[in-house]
Amino acid sequence: MFKIKEGEPFVMTKNKKIEQVEQFLIENQNAHYRLAYSYVKNKENALDIVQDSIFKALKSIHRLEEIKYLKTWFYRILVNTSIDFIRKHQRVMVMDDEVLDGYLPQTEDEPTDIDLLDALDTLPPDEKSLIILRFFEDLKIDEVAAVLDENSNTVKTRLYRTLKKLRIEIEKGDLE
Amino acid sequence: MKRLNKLKKEYDDIEIPPELDNLVKDSIQGAKNAKKKRSPVRNWSIGVAAAAALFVGSINASPTFANSLANIPVLGSIVQVFTIDTLTLEEETYQANMKTPAIDGLENEGLQTALNEKYIEENKALFTKFEEEIARLEEAGSGHLGMDSGYEVKTDTEQILSIARYETTTAGSSSTEMQYDTIDKQHNILLTLPSLFKDDSYVEIITTYIKQEMKRQMEEDENTAYLAIEGADIEFSSIQANQDFYITADHTLVISFDQYEVAPGYMGVVTFEIPSHILQDALVGDTYIQ
Numbered sequence: 001m002f003k004i005k006e007g008e009p010f011v012m013t014k015n016k017k018i019e020q021v022e023q024f025l026i027e028n029q030n031a032h033y034r035l036a037y038s039y040v041k042n043k044e045n046a047l048d049i050v051q052d053s054i055f056k057a058l059k060s061i062h063r064l065e066e067i068k069y070l071k072t073w074f075y076r077i078l079v080n081t082s083i084d085f086i087r088k089h090q091r092v093m094v095m096d097d098e099v100l101d102g103y104l105p106q107t108e109d110e111p112t113d114i115d116l117l118d119a120l121d122t123l124p125p126d127e128k129s130l131i132i133l134r135f136f137e138d139l140k141i142d143e144v145a146a147v148l149d150e151n152s153n154t155v156k157t158r159l160y161r162t163l164k165k166l167r168i169e170i171e172k173g174d175l176e
Numbered sequence: 177m178k179r180l181n182k183l184k185k186e187y188d189d190i191e192i193p194p195e196l197d198n199l200v201k202d203s204i205q206g207a208k209n210a211k212k213k214r215s216p217v218r219n220w221s222i223g224v225a226a227a228a229a230l231f232v233g234s235i236n237a238s239p240t241f242a243n244s245l246a247n248i249p250v251l252g253s254i255v256q257v258f259t260i261d262t263l264t265l266e267e268e269t270y271q272a273n274m275k276t277p278a279i280d281g282l283e284n285e286g287l288q289t290a291l292n293e294k295y296i297e298e299n300k301a302l303f304t305k306f307e308e309e310i311a312r313l314e315e316a317g318s319g320h321l322g323m324d325s326g327y328e329v330k331t332d333t334e335q336i337l338s339i340a341r342y343e344t345t346t347a348g349s350s351s352t353e354m355q356y357d358t359i360d361k362q363h364n365i366l367l368t369l370p371s372l373f374k375d376d377s378y379v380e381i382i383t384t385y386i387k388q389e390m391k392r393q394m395e396e397d398e399n400t401a402y403l404a405i406e407g408a409d410i411e412f413s414s415i416q417a418n419q420d421f422y423i424t425a426d427h428t429l430v431i432s433f434d435q436y437e438v439a440p441g442y443m444g445v446v447t448f449e450i451p452s453h454i455l456q457d458a459l460v461g462d463t464y465i466q
Contacts, residue, residue: 022204029200034190043193050196051203058207060399065350065435065442073442080398120183135180136187149401168179 021061024070025054031137032078038132039082039125049085053078072146075133079147083125119166127162134159257329257339261296263303269320272306274299277327277339284364291357291366295341299325302343322346330422330430335362336464338422340432342445352435354445356422360464369421372429372465376417378458382431383414386448390438402439402446412438427466428452 025032029050036053037046056077064073120128126148133144141159145152260278265271276299282288306323313319324344331338338358345351358367370376390402390412402412420432432447433439439446452465459465 025204026200029196030192033192033196034187037190038187047193047196047199051199054200054203055207056399058204062444063399063442065444069442077399131183132187136184149398163180166179 017064017067018058018061020067021057021064021070021074024074025057032074035075035078035132035137036082038136039086039128041121045085045089049078049081053081056081069146072139072143075137075139075143075147076149079129079133083129086125123162123165127158127165130155130159130162131166257327257332257337260292261299263299265306269318270310271322272303273324273326274303275326277341279337279339279359282359282361282364287359287364287366291359298341320347322350330356331358331425333425335360336423336425337361338424340422350435351441352445354420354432354434356420356432358422367423367464369418372460373455373458374460375458378455379415379417381454381458382419382450385450385454386415386431387412389448401443423464424449427462427464429455429465 032050032053033046036049037043040046040049053074057074060077064070120131123131129148130144133139133147134141139147141152141155145155148155150158257277257279259275261276263272263274263276265273276295278292278295279288302323302325306321309321310319313321322345324346325342327339327341329337330340336358338356341355341357343353343355359365360367369378372378393400394402415431420434422430422432424430429450429452430447431450432445435441435443435445437446455465
């Protein structure tokens with residue numbers, strides 16, 4: 001029933017894995033770019049991050065044990081690279097209160113959608129990741145948890161809190 | 177949800193620059209080239225491996241050639257480890273590829289025979305296990321199973337020969353186990369981890385170091401994870417007294433853990449080089465580890 005052949009060449013499953021990863025990177029490049037862009041808000045930097053992430057992924061491909069984790073594994077690299085970039089390039093300026101007052105928007109302004117977009121950008125990166133991954137990239141809660149290395153319940157709780165912060169009302173079940 | 181949908185639309189409208197496509201392709205190509213460039217040693221070793229394979233092939237194919245080598249002392253002493261047997265099975269859903277190493281050229285023939293027989297027995301047992309498992313799967317309907325085993329010469333110096341043997345089982349997910357044999361070629365003895373040390377204080381010294389190292393690696397690289405850290409469900413408490421190990425060409429001790437032993441599966445088999453200076457007080461001597 002089973003044939004045993006002697007001296008057959010070693011079966012290389014590694015090349016097949018690399019091939020699949022490359023195909024995934026090419027097919028999903030637009031999504032990857034959007035994700036990077038939403039963190040850094042500029043084309044050049046977003047391109048840099050995509051490039052960097054591809055390098056990192058292919059360099060550490062041996063750590064990807066199973067191909068079915070490819071998506072969450074790569075998103076994790078992408079998110080970490082983006083957040084690292086923001087941390088490194090963040091310039092924190094300290095200003096006098098008086099000067100600061102001049103820059104601040106008037107508090108009595110009507111809330112608009114522009115505010116909502118700004119609000120998303122003022123979220124700390126990890127809260128932003130939650131919103132982007134779950135609602136824009138349509139990842140399941142479990143997948144978001146895997147990307148961010150958190151457990152699913154923590155992710156759910158933090159998503160609720162973040163949405164509340166953005167004053168987005170959400171119906172029961174939307175988080176599932 | 178209306179506000180969220182608006183945000184999502186905004187996100188989907190992020191313009192894709194035309195150069196992205198080329199950048200992605202170039203990066204993939206670049207990563208490949210960089211990988212090649214950065215490891216000349218690996219390329220070199222593939223060359224050597226290929227040459228060695230040819231060489232072993234010639235030995236197997238031609239007794240005259242083998243005999244002619246044995247008569248040349250220098251070449252005769254190079255022949256150390258080769259593949260004596262390859263068992264392969266290739267079915268649609270079942271694959272096996274098992275390579276059995278054999279050592280040749282050791283002065284202590286008793287040790288050499290014992291090791292070689294052990295390798296043959298182990299691979300035979302593995303193949304039997306594989307066939308039994310297939311029979312079981314067939315009975316239950318059908319299934320997928322792959323088994324790979326083989327070896328790698330980790331170190332081959334005038335004094336030391338370290339051989340690593342791996343065994344990978346794939347059934348949905350895969351797991352890899354590593355085993356090592358380290359031989360003192362000059363004194364013709366098989367080294368064990370306890371035999372390198374005066375007493376068992378090494379267990380704690382090495383454990384402490386590895387715990388620190390795990391922590392450091394995780395802080396440095398967010399993609400690295402070990403189960404070792406306090407608070408994890410499965411905590412790494414200590415190395416085994418006879419933990420798998422090998423010794424590098426520059427006399428460094430390397431401790432090895434099977435896949436899943438101390439880290440999530442995606443980390444694979446993990447190894448730690450132990451700095452020699454922390455072991456100094458516990459070592460019997462500096463013959464092997466310096």
